[in-house]
Amino acid sequence: MATMLHSESRRLYSWWWDSHNSPKNSKWLQENLKVIKVPVIIGPNASPVLIIINAFQPPELMKLVEEFYRAYRALAERYDHTMGQLCQVDRTMAECEPHRPEMPHRYEHCLEKISKLESELSCAREEIRCLNSVVLIETTKNKRYQALMEQVESVGLNPKCIASSVRDLQDENTKLRQICKEDRDNKEALFKKLENMEQLLDKNVVLESSLSDLSSELKGSQANVKAL
Numbered sequence: 261m262a263t264m265l266h267s268e269s270r271r272l273y274s275w276w277w278d279s280h281n282s283p284k285n286s287k288w289l290q291e292n293l294k295v296i297k298v299p300v301i302i303g304p305n306a307s308p309v310l311i312i313i314n315a316f317q318p319p320e321l322m323k324l325v326e327e328f329y330r331a332y333r334a335l336a337e338r339y340d341h342t343m344g345q346l347c348q349v350d351r352t353m354a355e356c357e358p359h360r361p362e363m364p365h366r367y368e369h370c371l372e373k374i375s376k377l378e379s380e381l382s383c384a385r386e387e388i389r390c391l392n393s394v395v396l397i398e399t400t401k402n403k404r405y406q407a408l409m410e411q412v413e414s415v416g417l418n419p420k421c422i423a424s425s426v427r428d429l430q431d432e433n434t435k436l437r438q439i440c441k442e443d444r445d446n447k448e449a450l451f452k453k454l455e456n457m458e459q460l461l462d463k464n465v466v467l468e469s470s471l472s473d474l475s476s477e478l479k480g481s482q483a484n485v486k487a488l
Contacts (some may be wrong), residue, residue, distance in 0.1 A: 335384055339377045
């Protein structure tokens with residue numbers, strides 16, 4: 261009977277047995293307990309422009325990644341512990357009397373725990389993949405932002421004071437716009453004065469011509485009077 265129970269237990273989780281029959285030396289355990297290192301780009305020594313990148317990359321993201329990795333490690337350790345218990349149950353079942361009513365129940369409970377832990381591990385892996393995608397996106401953004409800061413430095417601006425530099429440039433731009441507007445208004449006023457002067461000159465020419473005609477008529481009248 262003990263042999264039958266042992267064979268049945270090996271059959272029920274044979275797909276686990278080969279890689280988990282020695283949990284302390286399990287290759288799976290070594291791989292899954294390995295905490296993946298978070299990219300240093302979001303760490304405290306990420307780039308020469310430390311203050312700006314830290315402002316651009318909030319620390320909450322790094323904290324969230326670390327929490328998920330810790331949770332994943334805890335699940336892997338629980339899985340290893342449960343597998344160790346399962347192996348111990350199997351050895352105990354093989355060594356004990358052929359009829360022990362509590363052993364199959366305990367064995368089934370262990371299988372349920374392992375199934376639940378495996379489901380949690382799968383969810384944790386998916387969450388870690390999503391976090392890795394977020395970290396990759398943020399890393400790309402940080403690289404682009406760092407390149408932008410290098411361009412800012414190349415034109416003589418201080419990245420730490422970039423906000424004030426931008427405000428200064430905006431103020432200068434506003435002043436130049438105001439100056440251009442005033443210059444345009446002055447030119448328009450000058451053009452109007454020139455138009456008025458041209459109109460006055462035309463009127464003056466007409467008046468001078470009329471005055472010349474009147475002067476000629478007056479001289480003619482005076483000559484006629486003298487002749488009489």
